[in-house]
Amino acid sequence: MTGITDFPIHAKWPARHPERLQLYSLPTPNGVKVSIMLEETGLAYEPHLVSFESNDQMSPEFLSLNPNNKIPAIIDPDGPGGQALPLFESGAILLYLAEKTGKLLPQDPAARYETIQWLMFQMGGIGPMFGQVGFFHKFAGKEYADKRPRDRYIAESARLLAVLEQRLAGRKWVMGEEFSIADIAIFPWVRNLVDYYGAGELVGFDKFSNVRRVLGAFLDRPAVVRGLKIPAHA
Ligand SMILES: N[C@@H](CCC(=O)N[C@@H](CS)C(=O)NCC(=O)O)C(=O)O
DSSP states (O other), X not given: OOOGGGSTHHHHSOOSSTTSEEEEEOSSTTHHHHHHHHHHHTOOEEEEEOOTTTTGGGSHHHHTTOXXXXXXXXXXXXXXXXXXEEEESHHHHXXXXXXXXXXXXXXXXXXXXXXXXXXXXXXXXXHHHHHHHIIIIISGGGGOSOOHHHHHHHHHHHHHHHHHHHHHTTOSBTTBSSOOHHHHHHHHHHHIIIIISOOHHHHTGGGOHHHHHHHHHHHTOHHHHHHTTOSOOO
């Protein structure tokens, strides 16, 4: 039977608790989705910091777990059939953890697919588009004289926020009364766009009152407060 110690990543990030789920991450908007999910569900886990400053995500040990050199990634020593399960892509990890724990994903098939639909809305829309706003507004792309790429991603992000705004009208969370993995996927990115990228004014964030309300409620959750700081910097 394969255990945590059989994975090459263990050489660089040794597990002190190999019986626990291992998280390899950094508190970025994609990384915190998984730490928040783990905090919300109460599963025992051990976090490992993958530092971008030292380019850890390009190390052979990390690439052995995720050849796409991106956090987050996990290994669950107690995966399906009792076998260890390695997994990358935050959306896949959220679905896996929801199914493993029976939490934060409705059992009813229609509501379940509706939740997955909004999870995919984040994975295919909000994440990539907001990320490009970060590049063109805050990082290297802000030096580009041609502002058309920046403006395109700002406009697309504002459009996605308007879709979310409409969805949240009259709803407590994305799925209504129940907090779900759709909220865990979406709101770290909304927070990041406004707080870290400083793009609130550019996307007209003030006018999205439902999005602002739900973001506030999200950030008030104790598990979210904890998850946003995991893995802690050394
Ligand atoms: N679709 C992936 C995206 C993950 C992703 O973009 N992670 C970023 C941090 S938020 C990363 O690891 N970047 C490092 C790099 O590109 O070298 C997911 O949702 O897991």
